[in-house]
Amino acid sequence: MSLRLLSARIVRSSAPLNKAASLSIFRGYATKKFTEDHEWVSIDNGVGTVGITTHAQKTLGDIVFVEVPATGNELVKGETVGVVESVKAAGDLITPVSGEVVEANDSLVEDPSAVNSGPEDEGWLFKVKLSDNSELDSLLDEAAYNKFCEAEEGH
Structure with a gap:
């Protein structure tokens, strides 16, 4: 969802949002980057x-199995760090950044349905303390990612 659409939904929302909540929503989207492998990373205070x-x-369709890296693991950008399986296929989870895993969404191992209902919010997979912020420069912003997906679908 684009920031423009998100902001329109917030403005039109009948439920009032407090200022801190709305700013955290915008901060999350402003710092989100994407890979051509279809992973996203949202940065907050050096943690992705x-x-x-x-x-x-x-x-992929309905996700039925998720394997995430364990807390404490050191990751190197571009490495396979887990697996996501659906009813259609399985795919490697490739880390978009290097650093130490500080938290894994272990609840997905038992119930991966959060990835189906909210892959870019409650369906997050792991959190990593970045070791090299410059790696973010090679990732796509939302507009570039959307353009990449459109081109990929056209082939």
């Missing part, structure tokens, strides 16, 4: 929350 994109979830 990582997951698969909505596009990936829709392409």
Whole structure:
């Protein structure tokens, strides 16, 4: 969902949002980056929350199994760090950034349905303390990612 659409929904929402809540929503989207492998990372205070994109979830279908890296693991950008399996296919989970895993969404191991209902929010996979912020420069912003997905679908 684009920031423009998100902001329109917030403005039109009948439920009032407090200022802190609305700012945290915008901060999360302003710092979100994407990979051509269909992972996303949202950065907050040097910690990246990582997951698969909505596009990936829709392409894969219902996710039935998730393997995430363990807390404490050292990750290197571009390495396979887990697996996401659906009723259609299985795919490697490739980390978009390097660093130490500080939290894993272990609840997904028992019940991966959160990835189906919210792959870019409650369906996050793991959190990593970044070891090299410059790695973010090679990732796609939302507009570039959407353009990449459109081109990929056209082939």
